[in-house]
C-alpha cells in the first residue's frame with residue numbers, strides 16, 4: 001500500500017493502488033517509441049455516438065433554456081422517455097416520478113445509492129470477480145463486502161451456484177446482509193443470467209430481507225438473439241430491487257455521462273435526496289440528446305451490439321486457436337479468457353507485461369477484479385476486426401519466440 005498524504009481520510013486507505021498504472025506506463029513508453037499498441041484493456045467505447053443524437057445536442061446547446069442548472073433527478077421528459085423504453089422493451093410500466101431517476105452515468109448513481117443506503121455495520125454480498133465499484137462503493141459508504149466466488153462453468157451452473165451461496169451466506173450471517181449487488185451481462189466475466197435467475201433472487205431477497213441492486217449497464221449489448229432480462233420484469237421485483245441502466249454503452253455516449261436508476265421507490269427516493277445535496281443533475285443539453293437516443297436509438301443500439309458480436313467472433317476464434325480457454329459470451333463488451341496452461345504459474349500481471357513486450361497487445365489482468373480473477377484476462381471488444389486479427393497474429397508470433 002503506498003503511503004497517503006496526512007490529509008487523506010480513513011476511507012482513502014480502503015482503496016488499493018490503481019492496478020492499471022504500471023500497464024499504462026508501459027503502454028505510454030511503447031507509444032512514445034512509435035510502437036502501435038493494440039489495446040483491449042478498458043471497456044471504453046470507441047465508436048461514435050449516433051449522428052441524430054449529436055444533432056440534438058447541438059440544437060439544445062444553443063437554447064439558453066438549457067444553460068441554467070438542471071434538476072438533480074433529471075428533467076421530467078427524460079424520465080418519461082426512460083420509462084417509455086422500459087415499457088416498449090420489457091413490458092415494465094414505471095412511474096417516471098417515483099420509480100425513475102436520472103444520474104450522471106450509472107457509476108455516479110450507484111456510488112451515491114450506496115452512500116444513501118449503506119453504512120457501518122451493514123453487509124453487502126456480491127459475486128467475485130467483481131467490477132471494482134461493486135466492491136468499493138459499498139466499502140466507501142462504510143459497509144463490509146463479502147465476495148461470493150462465482151467459480152467456473154457454464155452461465156447456468158454459475159447462476160445456480162450463486163443463488164445457493166447467497167442463500168447459504170444469508171442463513172449463516174448475523175446481522176443478515178442488507179444488500180446483494182449483481183450484474184448481467186457481467187463485467188468482467190461476461191457471464192449472463194437467464195430468466196430463471198431473477199425469480200430465485202427475488203425470492204431470497206424476500207426470505208432474508210435484503211435489497212437487490214442490478215447493474216444492467218450491458219442491457220442492450222447482447223448476441224445471437226439473446227435478450228438480457230431486466231430484473232423489473234419479474235413479480236415482486238419492485239418491492240426489493242432497483243436497476244441501473246446507462247446511455248454509455250448502447251449509444252456510445254460514455255463521455256456524455258447519463259444513466260438511470262429504476263425500480264424500488266424507497267431506493268429511488270433516497271438516491272434523489274442524496275443527489276439533491278451533491279449535484280444539480282446533468283447538463284440539460286445532454287438530457288435533451290439522451291431523450292432523442294432513448295426515443296429513436298433502438299436501431300443504433302442493435303447495430304452496435306452486432307458490431308461487438310463480430311469482434312467477439314474474431315477474438316474468440318483467434319484465442320481458441322492460440323490455446324486459450326474461452327466460451328463466446330452472450331452479452332457485454334468483454335471476452336473473459338483463461339490463459340494457456342503454460343503461462344498460468346507466472347500470474348496475470350506478469351503475463352500482461354509479457355504480452356505487451358512480445359506482442360504490443362494490452363489487456364486487463366483478471367486479478368484486477370479480485371484474487372479469483374487470477375489466470376484470466378479480460379479483453380474489451382473495442383478494437384476493429386482487422387486489428388483483433390493483427391493482435392492474434394502478433395501473439396502467435398511473439399509468444400512462440
Ligand SMILES: Cc1ncc(COP(=O)(O)O)c(C=O)c1O
Pocket residue numbers: 043104105106107108131183186187215217245246247248254258259
Ligand atoms: C458493469 C458496469 N457498470 C457501470 C459502468 C459505468 O457506466 P456509466 O458510464 O453509466 O457510469 C460500467 C462501465 O464500464 C460497467 O462496466
